[in-house]
Amino acid sequence: MAAPDPALRLEDLRIRYDERAENAPNGVTFAVAPGEVVLLLGPSGSGKSTLALALNGLVPHALAATLSGSVSVNGIRTTDAPVSRLSQEVAMVFQDPDAQIVTGTVFDEVCFGPENLCLPVAEIEQRAERALRAVGLWERRFDNPDLLSGGGKQRLAIASALALDTPILVLDEPTANLDPAGIDDVYAVLSDIVAAGTHSIVLIEHNLDAAIDLVDRVVVLDRSGALAFDGPTRDVLAGNAHALAELGVWLPVATLAALRLNRGGVSLDPLPLTSGELTHALNGIRSLPDLPARAIEPPATAGPAVSVRHLTVTRRKITIVRDVSLEIGGGDFVTVIGTNGAGKTTLVQAMAGVVPPPRGTVSIGGLDPATSDARALADHVGFVFQNPEHQFLENTVFDELAHGLRVRRTRLSDAEIEVRVGEMLERFGLGQLRDVHPFLLSGGQKRRLSVGTALITRAPVLVLDEPTFGQDRERANELLSLLRELHASGTTVVTVTHDLQLVAEYASHVAVMHEGRLLAFGPTDEILSDGALLEVAGLVRPPLARALRGVTAHPSWQGVTRLADLPGGDA
Amino acid sequence: MSAALDPYSTRPGVTARHFLHALNPLAKIAGPLPFMVYLLFVRDIATPLAFACLALLLVTVGARLTPRLGIALWLGLPLVVGVLSLSFGLWTDASRVDHTPLLFQLGDYRFFLGAWLIGLATALRLGALLSLALIAGLTMTGPDLVRALVQHLHVPYRIGYTALAAYRFVPRFRHELDGIRHAHRVRGIAGGRGPLAALRRYLGYIVPLLVGAIRHAERVALAMDSRAFGAFETRTERYLVPLRARDWIFAAAFWVIGASVIVGTARLG
Numbered sequence: 001m002a003a004p005d006p007a008l009r010l011e012d013l014r015i016r017y018d019e020r021a022e023n024a025p026n027g028v029t030f031a032v033a034p035g036e037v038v039l040l041l042g043p044s045g046s047g048k049s050t051l052a053l054a055l056n057g058l059v060p061h062a063l064a065a066t067l068s069g070s071v072s073v074n075g076i077r078t079t080d081a082p083v084s085r086l087s088q089e090v091a092m093v094f095q096d097p098d099a100q101i102v103t104g105t106v107f108d109e110v111c112f113g114p115e116n117l118c119l120p121v122a123e124i125e126q127r128a129e130r131a132l133r134a135v136g137l138w139e140r141r142f143d144n145p146d147l148l149s150g151g152g153k154q155r156l157a158i159a160s161a162l163a164l165d166t167p168i169l170v171l172d173e174p175t176a177n178l179d180p181a182g183i184d185d186v187y188a189v190l191s192d193i194v195a196a197g198t199h200s201i202v203l204i205e206h207n208l209d210a211a212i213d214l215v216d217r218v219v220v221l222d223r224s225g226a227l228a229f230d231g232p233t234r235d236v237l238a239g240n241a242h243a244l245a246e247l248g249v250w251l252p253v254a255t256l257a258a259l260r261l262n263r264g265g266v267s268l269d270p271l272p273l274t275s276g277e278l279t280h281a282l283n284g285i286r287s288l289p290d291l292p293a294r295a296i297e298p299p300a301t302a303g304p305a306v307s308v309r310h311l312t313v314t315r316r317k318i319t320i321v322r323d324v325s326l327e328i329g330g331g332d333f334v335t336v337i338g339t340n341g342a343g344k345t346t347l348v349q350a351m352a353g354v355v356p357p358p359r360g361t362v363s364i365g366g367l368d369p370a371t372s373d374a375r376a377l378a379d380h381v382g383f384v385f386q387n388p389e390h391q392f393l394e395n396t397v398f399d400e401l402a403h404g405l406r407v408r409r410t411r412l413s414d415a416e417i418e419v420r421v422g423e424m425l426e427r428f429g430l431g432q433l434r435d436v437h438p439f440l441l442s443g444g445q446k447r448r449l450s451v452g453t454a455l456i457t458r459a460p461v462l463v464l465d466e467p468t469f470g471q472d473r474e475r476a477n478e479l480l481s482l483l484r485e486l487h488a489s490g491t492t493v494v495t496v497t498h499d500l501q502l503v504a505e506y507a508s509h510v511a512v513m514h515e516g517r518l519l520a521f522g523p524t525d526e527i528l529s530d531g532a533l534l535e536v537a538g539l540v541r542p543p544l545a546r547a548l549r550g551v552t553a554h555p556s557w558q559g560v561t562r563l564a565d566l567p568g569g570d571a
Numbered sequence: 572m573s574a575a576l577d578p579y580s581t582r583p584g585v586t587a588r589h590f591l592h593a594l595n596p597l598a599k600i601a602g603p604l605p606f607m608v609y610l611l612f613v614r615d616i617a618t619p620l621a622f623a624c625l626a627l628l629l630v631t632v633g634a635r636l637t638p639r640l641g642i643a644l645w646l647g648l649p650l651v652v653g654v655l656s657l658s659f660g661l662w663t664d665a666s667r668v669d670h671t672p673l674l675f676q677l678g679d680y681r682f683f684l685g686a687w688l689i690g691l692a693t694a695l696r697l698g699a700l701l702s703l704a705l706i707a708g709l710t711m712t713g714p715d716l717v718r719a720l721v722q723h724l725h726v727p728y729r730i731g732y733t734a735l736a737a738y739r740f741v742p743r744f745r746h747e748l749d750g751i752r753h754a755h756r757v758r759g760i761a762g763g764r765g766p767l768a769a770l771r772r773y774l775g776y777i778v779p780l781l782v783g784a785i786r787h788a789e790r791v792a793l794a795m796d797s798r799a800f801g802a803f804e805t806r807t808e809r810y811l812v813p814l815r816a817r818d819w820i821f822a823a824a825f826w827v828i829g830a831s832v833i834v835g836t837a838r839l840g
Contacts, residue, residue: 390750
């Protein structure tokens with residue numbers, strides 16, 4: 001029996017952007033059958049997004065690139081048809097929800113594509129209604145898309161894609177910019193679409209824990225952009241877990257935990273891919289080894305680094321932070337968590353004096369940000385913004401780092417500045433780039449530079465606003481290891497983040513914000529093992545904690561939240 | 572269904588009495604436009620005063636005004652015109668008007684009635700231009716204007732709707748600019764105070780803002796291309812902005828009334 005014609009066929013696909021020297025992807029061949037769901041994985045730079053853009057012809061029609069080999073969608077070669085024709089076969093959903101909205105209402109937004117196809121009004125409105133009902137936004141059809149949450153906007157983008165009535169749907173990191181609630185939202189919609197079986201789907205996603213249940217097949221690109229693995233989900237992920245980890249591809253947390261346990265003498269075979277499978281596997285083992293002793297946290301120095309007393313922040317008559325009091329000990333690694341709009345960013349901005357708090361409510365190193373100017377404050381606290389580009393002021397990497405020293409009240413000599421900046425350049429691997437314009441750095445380098453500029457005054461407290469937002473896992477890990485080093489050397493670190501598994505791995509203390517109030521503040525384990533608390537805050541227990549909570553056969557393991565607390569040691 | 576789904580046609584509080592909202596944007600522009608041009612060249616007081624009153628009356632009767640906007644139009648605008656008339660008057664060459672009554676004297680400086688009247692004429696022209704522009708400005712929306720331009724003046728839709736998409740950039744850039752300003756302030760700005768330092772500071776916002784803008788625009792363009800934007804010579808218009816008899820009547824009536832105002836004020840003068 002002949003296999004059905006593939007919906008998508010890539011043959012020896014190589015793409016090189018005009019300004020690049022390398023091909024990425026580089027010689028990729030695979031096909032996607034009608035109704036099949038394929039997850040595309042690979043380290044950053046492997047060309048996943050470029051490949052996605054080639055599927056509807058944006059590469060090479062809209063973006064200047066050289067393409068060799070071929071992409072065919074339902075038998076049409078993408079090089080032979082314009083994007084507008086291909087968009088009737090392949091619909092796209094991109095990462096940034098804000099960059100996909102072009103009209104003034106939810107309903108108009110969904111109609112935009114069909115209107116471009118010159119369909120009759122009645123059919124357009126029918127399609128729009130169907131698409132909006134499919135993603136649960138029909139009730140909000142009159143709203144301005146700006147009023148939707150991040151997850152809502154992304155569902156709208158999916159509805160807009162569905163309204164094009166294409167057999168193929170391509171999603172490029174659709175949840176990278178969303179909070180956990182938004183991610184759940186989007187995956188609820190996607191699993192409906194998958195269940196309906198109407199679309200072939202190509203999904204690029206780093207959050208495997210969310211995606212794994214939906215996917216039939218996994219295709220992995222390696223660092224050079226070549227095809228590394230292609231096969232059914234379980235075969236690829238469980239069968240090649242070590243190789244994938246080495247490639248820098250993120251695995252589901254359950255699989256990572258199992259790999260670690262295998263090293264520690266707990267053999268789990270087959271490797272679990274989901275939290276549920278891990279729970280089940282561990283419950284099936286008669287005796288588990290003792291948990292290793294906790295690595296000793298660096299001792300907190302005497303006295304609080306930051307203290308907040310009855311802080312209330314009101315902006316345009318809306319109270320964003322309400323009566324928050326907390327003390328952050330010197331040398332702690334504190335993460336502020338909560339849903340969107342819980343007041344996390346406002347809280348840390350007030351702590352660091354980015355937005356001056358009311359007088360007498362914040363003290364940082366004995367200084368009140370309300371009454372001290374930016375230069376004096378810079379000696380006590382460094383702040384890293386979500387978008388590093390926002391804070392660059394100078395024309396070279398060297399000057400960027402030197403800036404913080406030059407504007408200080410207590411002047412340093414040029415020689416001293418040279419020495420300090422030199423140290424910082426070395427520490428962050430930017431030595432070769434000292435004369436480069438900050439905007440010409442790569443994403444990871446920009447991020448490192450922004451952390452460097454915050455540290456140059458040797459402030460004992462470093463505050464970061466969602467430092468991993470919109471970044472892939474590799475970059476997020478790179479940054480977090482950097483923060484861990486800083487923490488180990490005594491810096492007090494305060495961050496805001498959505499990713500609770502990262503919180504579990506890195507933070508010593510967690511502050512939970514909800515609707516402007518501080519719900520709880522305490523050691524990470526205590527907070528993350530309190531399911532009721534997280535639920536009130538609108539959060540979900542991170543995947544590892546979720547898996548181990550259910551290990552009722554071994555009660556001593558139920559409170560584990562961090563990979564590092566499992567036996568097995570680092571690879 | 573379409574009418575109810577058009578966010579721009581259903582504005583809160585707009586009823587049948589507010590007839591300006593129901594007119595085609597092109598009619599609301601075509602009516603006042605010739606007189607706005609004419610006002611650039613008049614020098615008297617009566618003509619701009621008459622047009623300003625005409626426009627304000629029309630807006631008050633035919634547009635949905637919030638109380639605040641009403642106060643701004645009827646009290647704020649005259650106040651601004653009054654202040655402007657004084658300041659324009661101060662610029663007037665006193666020797667040309669020293670035959671008119673003296674209004675007040677500050678040291679050597681003398682302010683004559685004639686100077687004030689010249690200032691008033693200029694200020695009233697500005698006020699009248701603004702009021703005429705408000706007839707369309709207060710009662711139409713960007714999307715409606717774009718649709719009317721595309722449907723009746725055959726402006727290419729690719730340009731019109733791209734402009735509409737760009738509309739959405741504004742709030743995003745404001746947000747982005749806020750972020751940049753915060754970030755720069757926290758870093759401590761070198762260069763101290765004063766207008767030059769401020770200028771330097773503003774220049775410093777441009778690069779990050781521009782980089783962000785270009786990246787955003789590129790993404791929006793890819794998203795629009797992916798949804799078949801520009802596929803055909805035309806696209807389906809779900810909202811028609813027709814030119815009806817009432818639009819022609821409005822424009823014609825405006826021309827007739829405007830012309831009689833000109834004739835009338837000329838007789839007065």
